[in-house]
Amino acid sequence: MKRLYRNGQIASEDSPKLTAADVLVEDGRILGVGLRIQAEGAEVIDCTGRILLPALFDLHVHAREPGSENKETIATCAEAAINGGITGIVMQSNTSPAIDTSGLVRAVLDLGRKTKIAVHTAGAITKGRKSEELAPIGAMKAAGAIMITDNDVPVHNAQLLRIAMEYARNFDLPLASHCEVKELSAGGVMHEGSVSYSLGLGGIPACSEEICLERDLRLAQFTGARLHIQHVSTKIGINAIRRAKKDGVRVTCEVAPHHLLFDHTHVGSYDTNYKMNPPLRTPEDNAALLEALIDGTFDVITSDHAPHTEFEKNNDFASAPFGITGLETALPSLFDHFISKGVFGWDLIVKRYSAEPRRLFKFDPVPIQKGGTAEFIVFNPAATSTFTRDFMKSKSINTPFLNKTLQGLVERVIRNGEEILSR
Template sequence: MSELIWFKGGRIAAEDSAKLEQLDVLVEGGKIIRVAEEVKAPEGAEVVDCEGCVIAPAMFDVHVHAREPGREDKETIETCSEAAINGGVTGMVLMPNTLPAIDSGGLVQSVLDIAAEKSRIPIWQSGCITKGRAGKELAGIAGMKSKGVPVITDDGDSVADPMVLLRAMQYAKRFDLILAMHCEVKELSGFGAMNEGVVSYRLGIPGIPACSEEICLDRDIRLAQYTGARVHIQHVTSARGMETIRRFKEEGVKVTCEVTPHHLLFNEEHIGDYDTHYKMNPPLRTQKDNELLLQALIDGVFDVIATDHAPHTEFEKNSDFVSAPFGITGLDTALVSLYHHYVKTGIFGWDLLVKRYSAEPRRLTNLEPVPVVEGGVAELIVFDPNRKTKFTRDFMKSKSSNTPFLDQELDGQIISVIRDGEFLLNR
């Protein structure tokens, strides 16, 4: 492979510019050495014809379930990282709800050791807030911090006891650690399997009311306001919950939040004939929620887009709607699906996509963004809007294919992913 790579004739996407400028990009050994109109490429440069393509900073996902250790039948760190690359993602934060749950420095290290051997992209492991995610005692937070966790979270569950959470916040604040909160009042969710409302009544499926999420989210932010800790609200689904976050942000509370592609794109009506590819927790809400969440993303209420990539085996997802596990995969599909539904249609631009799925997720993880600028690191993707992507089982790199996009064909394709001077993907 050539040391020099010449990206010729692409249009550059940036978080702070709605306009895509047509410029050549010259990369040498992992660095962007020149960005200009019609670069004179030196001899021996490898040419990537980017005519008609978009060159964008590579994406970063702060909410991923890699299932290793414990459920390697669903996903491994290796297959998860390959799914990420396939989706234009070159870094991610793994959730700690594995078997065992990652609640000590030693366990964090064991995951990082696997990642160092098996993953072609860097991985950050988050740690639990409470031991074993049981909600009773604080996990080994200091030890996990020393191993570099950027975030602590009991994701999959909320921290039910407010006093335990308050202590966790006071403690985490000393380490400047973010607490990422899955918001749910378990007593209200009960055995619910989808959003509670007319559709759940019609289908005869027990419901999870939106207030289960809204009450917990409100409580968590109030505790953050009281303790001065930094909280990040995960996978917001309800417009009313989002409005709560908007209000607290306006008051200056240190709260950030995320929205998933599926909570923007889908709602309870998509469940149709009990399709378990639309079962996740928190659940898909209503079409009105879709519209208001999308508007909030455009308004800047949501700091980041994150997939909540949650692989499950076909066997599990093939069971009846109430018994099937919550969650869908997202790494392979997120960028193309967001392009297809929102960028191509002019609802928002590449600038929003870059800001919310590349730059801000890195900042949230205490990393520098990777803009395509002279002197910057070459961590970028080439995206061809004129090609299509069909999400067949073979195309996707995740070990699981529990996604509503299975066998769908969408506009746009990621044709190259570059990191550290190397092609991670080149179609």
């Protein structure tokens, strides 16, 4: 079956300029990209005013299965991803039980294959994510794990982390760090600063993240491992990574949309949808992170999609769990806040949320070009997205965008020759 996407604006990672073109697709491949393509018998889809961009890849996603299927399953997680224009994800290891054996890696990948997206998984660095004993890293890699991380907790023991990095280097696996010194963060539920003092909430100081980050950078330099720093939230932290990159450390890093869009003053209403870890920092941190995204210090954007039940999130601020959903809101929120205002162009999204995350795992990017794989999004910048319970496919609705409207709508998602979303 042939489909002709007529008269769209094609985005690429190479230029902020969009290219007007038709895109002809058959059997999952792009047969042609150009002006006024004639294709007899093709279904014609009018894309006037729409942006066509390569589908996104999100390497930091909590799919919650096994163990917390009341929050999300791999199946609902995949539906949420599609709703946000994301066709590849990397599940994190902090399920129950943690993904810390080859058997569990295989089990979640088997479930992932039943979805319409590419579901990959990380394996844990240590057994049970307890920082006591290494997990079987080689066996997990052989079973298909593409990253190792104890995410949401650091490996507290520096010597154990050093050995893990040596394994990661030898197996050529990126090791992802959630940076936090537990003694400094203990009892904290938001960023430590003027707002936490006035609200009377326990603080997580910026230095808790930064000290651990400096340790991990130094260990990566020492071992030669590929280190990936998750959800950097502070100015000092991103500056340390910028310096480390200049020094030749093999480090990559990610930013989550919420750390660009919100700051600690949003916690003022005690809304638990602004509670995440690392916490929302200061406007000065936001500005430094945005600058680092634009100058290329950040390699990738990730959602850190972290579903929780309404029951848990309706608890008081101090008791509610950390984390918000993000797969469905990431692209419209970045469009609404940045692209539509001219802060950066579509090329940044394609590079940082589609091409580079795939390259980080040596997967091929999916540019919209003749002969390529048809794996792209049709995005309507003139329409809006309202994040109602009905609109969202995630099992959980813990997002600050709940019932809010953002400019821009993911209208269609194409993968493997199929429109896996069309509205």
